[in-house]
Amino acid sequence: MPAAAPTPEIMAAFEGAKGFMPTHEGLALYAAAVEAGGLGLPLLEVGTYCGRSAVLLADAARRAGVTALTVDHHRGSEEQQPGWEYHDPETVDPELGVMDTLPTFRRTLNRAGLEEHVVALVGRSPQVASVWGSPLGLVFIDGGHTDEHAGADYEGWARHVADGGLLVIHDVFPDPADEFTGQAPYRVYLRALASGAFTEDSVTDSLRVLRRTGTGI
Numbered sequence: 001m002p003a004a005a006p007t008p009e010i011m012a013a014f015e016g017a018k019g020f021m022p023t024h025e026g027l028a029l030y031a032a033a034v035e036a037g038g039l040g041l042p043l044l045e046v047g048t049y050c051g052r053s054a055v056l057l058a059d060a061a062r063r064a065g066v067t068a069l070t071v072d073h074h075r076g077s078e079e080q081q082p083g084w085e086y087h088d089p090e091t092v093d094p095e096l097g098v099m100d101t102l103p104t105f106r107r108t109l110n111r112a113g114l115e116e117h118v119v120a121l122v123g124r125s126p127q128v129a130s131v132w133g134s135p136l137g138l139v140f141i142d143g144g145h146t147d148e149h150a151g152a153d154y155e156g157w158a159r160h161v162a163d164g165g166l167l168v169i170h171d172v173f174p175d176p177a178d179e180f181t182g183q184a185p186y187r188v189y190l191r192a193l194a195s196g197a198f199t200e201d202s203v204t205d206s207l208r209v210l211r212r213t214g215t216g217i
């Protein structure tokens with residue numbers, strides 16, 4: 001069966017959104033999300049930014065009749081701060097002088113007609129995870145790229161992936177020459193495989209899709 005693909009309208013919304021998800025990896029994420037939606041459980045993303053990948057998760061959730069959840073404090077990762085390579089001055093709140101990607105995210109979702117399929121969880125990922133208690137069909141880790149943040153995302157959220165559900169990790173670079181924001185996501189990926197709880201399902205460049213085939217994390 002061919003992988004599920006978004007409509008041209010959803011592709012246009014995705015490609016028009018600010019963010020860090022290349023199209024071919026986005027299509028792999030979308031196919032995984034549609035499949036995981038079949039479990040009838042929410043799909044959760046860590047790392048909303050301006051909603052680029054969230055458009056795909058939201059549309060996959062809509063198709064499956066489930067809800068997409070997306071977690072971010074909206075203050076940006078280390079490499080997105082002023083003076084760093086991935087900084088976008090348009091994401092700075094002019095009154096506070098700090099990054100705030102929430103308004104852009106809300107515009108992205110509104111323009112895509114997907115607001116009602118998404119719940120935005122605004123806060124620090126470990127803090128949100130600490131009050132979360134129910135199973136998820138898919139967890140997509142695309143938050144902070146330090147060992148501290150990526151490791152905490154894994155520990156906080158991977159435990160909630162339901163049996164047969166998917167754990168998707170972005171920016172997995174086995175070769176240090178290829179990485180651009182560090183190899184922490186690669187180390188999380190290795191840890192997930194070594195746990196015996198997850199088995200690799202697909203590889204699309206730096207996007208890895210793992211399936212829960214065992215218990216624990």
Ligand SMILES: C[S@@+](CC[C@H](N)C(=O)[O-])C[C@H]1O[C@@H](n2cnc3c(N)ncnc32)[C@H](O)[C@@H]1O
Pocket residue numbers: 018019020021046047048049050051052053054071072073074075076077101123124125126142143144145149
């Ligand atoms: C690489 S961007 C996400 C890109 C997005 N998925 C896309 O498709 O464009 C990472 C995001 O993670 C957020 N972030 C980093 N560390 C976080 C943490 N500990 N808790 C919540 N959000 C965090 C940042 O604010 C940033 O918006």
